[in-house]
Amino acid sequence: QKEVEQNSGPLSVPEGAIASLNCTYSDRGSQSFFWYRQYSGKSPELIMFIYSNGDKEDGRFTAQLNKASQYVSLLIRDSQPSDSATYLCAVGGGFKTIFGAGTRLFVKA
Amino acid sequence: DADVTQTPRNRITKTGKRIMLECSQTKGHDRMYWYRQDPGLGLRLIYYSFDVKDINKGEISDGYSVSRQAQAKFSLSLESAIPNQTALYFCATSGLSGGGNEQFFGPGTRLTVL
Numbered sequence: 001q002k003e004v005e006q007n008s009g010p011l012s013v014p015e016g017a018i019a020s021l022n023c024t025y026s027d028r029g030s031q032s033f034f035w036y037r038q039y040s041g042k043s044p045e046l047i048m049f050i051y052s053n054g055d056k057e058d059g060r061f062t063a064q065l066n067k068a069s070q071y072v073s074l075l076i077r078d079s080q081p082s083d084s085a086t087y088l089c090a091v092g093g094g095f096k097t098i099f100g101a102g103t104r105l106f107v108k109a
Numbered sequence: 110d111a112d113v114t115q116t117p118r119n120r121i122t123k124t125g126k127r128i129m130l131e132c133s134q135t136k137g138h139d140r141m142y143w144y145r146q147d148p149g150l151g152l153r154l155i156y157y158s159f160d161v162k163d164i165n166k167g168e169i170s171d172g173y174s175v176s177r178q179a180q181a182k183f184s185l186s187l188e189s190a191i192p193n194q195t196a197l198y199f200c201a202t203s204g205l206s207g208g209g210n211e212q213f214f215g216p217g218t219r220l221t222v223l
Contacts, residue, residue, distance in 0.1 A: 004151075008149070032210055034211065034212075042216070042217075043199055043214040043215060043216050043217050044152070044199070044214050045214070046211055046212070046213065049211055088151065088152070090212075092210045095157075095159070095210070097154075097210050097212065099144075099151045099152040099153075100151055101149055101150060101151035102151060
C-alpha cells in the first residue's frame with residue numbers, strides 16, 4: 001500500500017464547476033498536509049496547507065482534513081482553464097514529507 | 110530573482126559519467142532537499158539536509174551523493190550515471206514556520222542518461 005494515494009485521473013470538469021480532489025494516507029501519526037499544483041514541465045507550487053481537522057478556505061480553494069478517516073481533499077470552486085494541472089497531495093510528520101503521485105485536472109472551457 | 114535556483118536546467122550525458130546538479134537558495138531556509146520525479150511515481154526523496162553539518166539519506170539514495178557547501182547551497186552528484194537515473198530532479202527548501210514543513214521548489218533539472 002502506498003503511503004499517500006491519489007487517483008491519477010485525469011479528472012475533467014467544465015469551466016465554472018467545482019473540482020474535488022482526494023487523497024488518503026496510511027500514517028496515522030501524520031501532522032501536516034499540503035496541496036501542491038504542478039503545471040506540465042514546471043516545479044510544484046504550494047497552494048494550501050492544513051494541520052487541523054475540518055476545512056480551511058483560501059480564495060477559490062478549500063482544503064478538508066479528516067484524520068480519523070485518514071483523508072484529505074481539495075475543492076476548487078469556479079474552476080478555470082488555468083487550473084488545469086497536476087495536483088500533488090503531500091503528508092508530513094516530523095521531518096518527513098511523503099508526496100502522492102498526483103491527480104491530473106483538466107478544466108474544459 | 111528566483112528564490113531557489115538549479116543548474117543546469119537540462120543535461121544529457123552518457124552512462125558512466127559523473128554529474129553534479131547544483132542548487133542555491135536565497136530564502137534563508139535551513140532545510141534543503143533533493144527529489145526525483147518520474148511519471149506515475151510522484152516525487153521521491155533522495156537526500157535531505159537540515160543544516161550544513163547534517164546530511165540524511167532519503168528513500169532512494171543509492172547511486173547518489175550530496176554536499177552541503179553552505180546554508181544556501183546543496184549539490185547532488187551522480188558518481189557514475191546510469192540510464193534509469195533519467196528523470197526530472199528538483200531541489201526544495203523549507204523553513205521552520207508554523208510547525209509544518211512547507212517546501213519551496215526550484216525549477217528542476219531534466220537529466221537524460223544515454
